[in-house]
Amino acid sequence: MSLNTFGHLFRVTTWGESHGPALGATVDGCPPGVAVDEAFLQTFLDKRRPGQSKFTTQRKEADAVKILSGVFEGQTTGTPVQLMIENTDQRSKDYGDIAQTFRPGHADITYHQKYGIRDYRGGGRSSARETAARVAAGGLARAALRHLAPGLEIKGYMTRMGEVAIDRERIDWAEIDRNDFFLPDAKAVPDWEAYLQDIRKAQNSVGAEIEVVCRGAPAGLGAPVYGKLDTDLASAMMSINAVKGVEIGEGMAAARLKGTDNADEIFMGADGPEYSSNHAGGILGGISTGQDIVVRFAVKPTSSILTPRKSIRMDGSATEVVTKGRHDPCVGIRAVPVGEAMMACVILDHLLLHRGQVGDGPRGVIG
Amino acid sequence: MSLNTFGHLFRVTTWGESHGPALGATVDGCPPGVAVDEAFLQTFLDKRRPGQSKFTTQRKEADAVKILSGVFEGQTTGTPVQLMIENTDQRSKDYGDIAQTFRPGHADITYHQKYGIRDYRGGGRSSARETAARVAAGGLARAALRHLAPGLEIKGYMTRMGEVAIDRERIDWAEIDRNDFFLPDAKAVPDWEAYLQDIRKAQNSVGAEIEVVCRGAPAGLGAPVYGKLDTDLASAMMSINAVKGVEIGEGMAAARLKGTDNADEIFMGADGPEYSSNHAGGILGGISTGQDIVVRFAVKPTSSILTPRKSIRMDGSATEVVTKGRHDPCVGIRAVPVGEAMMACVILDHLLLHRGQVGDGPRGVIG
Amino acid sequence: MSLNTFGHLFRVTTWGESHGPALGATVDGCPPGVAVDEAFLQTFLDKRRPGQSKFTTQRKEADAVKILSGVFEGQTTGTPVQLMIENTDQRSKDYGDIAQTFRPGHADITYHQKYGIRDYRGGGRSSARETAARVAAGGLARAALRHLAPGLEIKGYMTRMGEVAIDRERIDWAEIDRNDFFLPDAKAVPDWEAYLQDIRKAQNSVGAEIEVVCRGAPAGLGAPVYGKLDTDLASAMMSINAVKGVEIGEGMAAARLKGTDNADEIFMGADGPEYSSNHAGGILGGISTGQDIVVRFAVKPTSSILTPRKSIRMDGSATEVVTKGRHDPCVGIRAVPVGEAMMACVILDHLLLHRGQVGDGPRGVIG
């Protein structure tokens, strides 16, 4: 079962609702001896935290993460790590009017149809607030990666928001944390700001595309054929709220390519095989090649908008919905640290899984 | 673990290599009392079978499936069903020259790097031949769905192959099984044929996009938040050989949309909620809405082409690879029945899972 | 993986250390619509709580359980239920002297050898305090059983403590909750009290045998062959701290029996099959028969005793250990509610699993 859990050996179970007392992640399988503390995890939560800029919801949440178990004197012990985040600014009254109404594009109606009961406050379990728990778990995964795979880097950034997109020639990782959009290009920021201001003024919202790259992962990660690295990344990213598509390397564009264009040719470099290109996104047959691992995903526009949309109530009567709560005009922005967290968890998980299955000893050498 | 297994309650484990004595699927969790026989399963295998048209590999495989367990007097018993397909036309000699060479775009190099040993014959475990086992399991899933959800239909078809694409206005499911491309539009067939003939003459290959639709699934399937219906579909499709992208509903295009465009408005129909559109692809918050469930995936062009590509040998020396084996110029064609099989397995799995978690009794009614 | 998790569909993950800030259970897969609140769960925790009688540790823990998620307006919602118990009386100073010493019969040495780091305070994760989380989860399972299988009863009691044992002819469930030993026979209580007082005065401890019975479970529960009902019960009970043996029905005594003695003969009763006896403990081929499901387990004597035992320190030097902490002379007493909790979780899990696999509809009828 993996209903609220993902991962093979590094297993993350998230729990909690948007407006309950708390939410969190129960992480089982973190290796022992990993140095970590709440302050380290908090740096990642702060990136995802609401209210950070004028482009994200003004809900005020400290999103302070507490480590309740599994860490002793600053190190993981190999036992489950409980990461809890208390909800503080719940303002349930904002949501009272949706108790009987299904918001279009939201999970209100399907949770009702499935379970016959739902915590309607802020979307309950279906709220993107759940991703705070993922980010906390991702921070723990990064701490473990720092320990097991020094030099490995994971970086996410926006590549598109509605009609604006990045220039791939200008990607500079150093810029990503210096602007409100996690944009890898300082020059693009003003255009993106203007574009999103227009969207907001029009009481509308907009979709986004995010790319997450893992640099420095060794060759050999991924467990064919149903625990392939790309399979697990697809699952991880598609599980994020509002995601509608996932791509590895060329992604959907591969349908348009010819074989002569697509195959990355192989050369022998000083430190092992090298490739002429990376159409594959760093994964062949579900196993990492040692190149950058590249995944992209698309986030739909926030369904909660100020423009009225037709819907029905629980009794079947017709109504119109205008969402007056505090919402992001582009939820894709805050999906960037979430995508990074999922990548960190998946990569760590496969490092551990590979070690278990194959070991640390000599494997297939080339040359 | 789900290394060679997928599914929660309907669990499919595939085994076998391209040129070993046999391959198959061990299916655990099929409900009892399902009428099924080898002839029924064979109809699906015949759709995927090589050598069916001039556009697929000329390898001659009967792909005859045998049921070795779990079926008694024409009905499943609730015990594991073993589905075995013997390999008959193995021609291992065709592959002798790749024992020491890594084919670009193939998993040869990563299997070697991961395991230090690989069955190089025909790609071994990484061969698309593994998908025959999925199709057999998918046939069993369809038999169970026929039993549990009469009226539910699953249909896959090609939507793009390189530069040719279908006209969405002309989709007609009745046409799909009448042409070599699983095209839902008879009129398009000649153009696709001509295009692929050109690709083949140019000793090249081409990618493809496949869409699979499930019609008639009830609302309520999907287990948030890491066993979402879309999450499991993404994982299922991405695990198919050569797949580089997966989309639900609007897919990657959602990144370009505005909230006013994207939200499917809700109305009350005679039999329950109805929607003005299906941007969501039939899934909200990971749970089915009762609309068509729509998934698309992109298959990269066959890496095995007659045009020379640069590569290296196991000793690190440089070489050029020209694949002389029997290969499909567009592997995407045969991916259609595979995509259908994965959809059937995922939908059945979630029907069972929902029944287990929530039961068959009254759930959330509307109106 | 099931490292800190058990169950197929009703999945319980426990977390937390004896002297950390809190411990708890993350329960995934509880059906929706189950009425439950903290007060109901607390009744079970109070049975296991330390300091209840002169025969259990005097550690003062309120063991107050909080529901942090998954319950809305008094009912489960189908989302994960987080059950947290804060540690309040930690007195870590009592344990400072064992930071460098391995207590004989304890997990101190193996945790150190496995992980290279351990939270030594009170045994950390290996403390029987972890079972409080199981009892909380068991309470939730009971609430769901009350909902799904009204009439089903689960009862645990002591059958042996060192040299004193119950008279099986005198078992009366009504007595169990009226004495400090969970004894099903009021007449036996004084002898047991006197016996345990002697043990304690001798600065010693003693083992125990507990029997747990589930009455009223339907026939058909259990998923052959590695999710058999008896297999899962064996695993559940053996996972409890200090348990060294598990028996179903006749248990180990079956090795001494002849076939003519052991087979429970079958008769047709008014409501279905009836049996002449229950040597099988209510399980045949891993599936429940509808009779009482009977499991027994043995708990070793508390290793923490006031009598000095030889041991070593982390540096390998020899030492003697006298445990001065607050410990139970017979940990078996408090294992009774834990055994009940495990039974409740396993039975509920198999009810859900059966429903998922086989459904609620008509199955094999007899007569």
Place this chain on the structure above:
Amino acid sequence: MSLNTFGHLFRVTTWGESHGPALGATVDGCPPGVAVDEAFLQTFLDKRRPGQSKFTTQRKEADAVKILSGVFEGQTTGTPVQLMIENTDQRSKDYGDIAQTFRPGHADITYHQKYGIRDYRGGGRSSARETAARVAAGGLARAALRHLAPGLEIKGYMTRMGEVAIDRERIDWAEIDRNDFFLPDAKAVPDWEAYLQDIRKAQNSVGAEIEVVCRGAPAGLGAPVYGKLDTDLASAMMSINAVKGVEIGEGMAAARLKGTDNADEIFMGADGPEYSSNHAGGILGGISTGQDIVVRFAVKPTSSILTPRKSIRMDGSATEVVTKGRHDPCVGIRAVPVGEAMMACVILDHLLLHRGQVGDGPRGVIG
């Protein structure tokens, strides 16, 4: 899910019925590079094979195991290993009379009640014939252990059969394979033979107790708290047909012990910690200590006996059952190689799991 699968990383799924065309084990997660062939596996199957002595069923089965996948040029490749055993001597006619009758003590009635359909021939899936697949998988596990943990030995033997039991002072592993009872004491063989002949002449059957020991396993195996080494061994042994009890170390007798007797004292030896005794059976807190790992299990007497037993038919009418098929008077004998196989699988699984979680690097040293 673990319905027909056990293991965390070394995952064994068995399939097949007693009288179907074949049965087998799909083994996923075997490490790559393990030397193994059919002849090696066959040595273990031959120990379990029927018709080996006058004390086991005279059914004639070659039990020839075939490797269908996952092994290439004499070595495992890291992909699933399919082990198939064809059924050859099925004699279904012997079982025709039980199609409508439930044999007391057998799973006929519970399979019918659960599934509403059953392959009644020879007990179908519930037949002890399923254990042949376990023995094949256990052989593969031994091959991997030979590779990963040279020096580790696993040995099973009978300790009791009805009223005869071994003298623990006379255990000699060298004798075990030299007699029909897997007895570790040559001197005891004649008495056991005479005893079992009497049982058989009386048209009866008898239970047995088997002990399995793993010598040479490293300290540190076992994953608290629900994947404890003893928990997984309990589950593994209880899943074997007809097993009613499982003990670790002192087992059920622990209930009678005092703390002063039970705690194994610790000393520092030349190569690490040593213990004064092994009441714990080599496991503390669910983790191996490095001592012998000792598990015992009880097998009930064969329910199929020539003495008439009362039962009912599917239509509810009363009948008497006399089993005329070919059956073992003591099924416990052939359970010895099965118990060894389960131990081998569990130990290998935990070696891999430990490597994945904790790694091969330096862990907690002592001294």
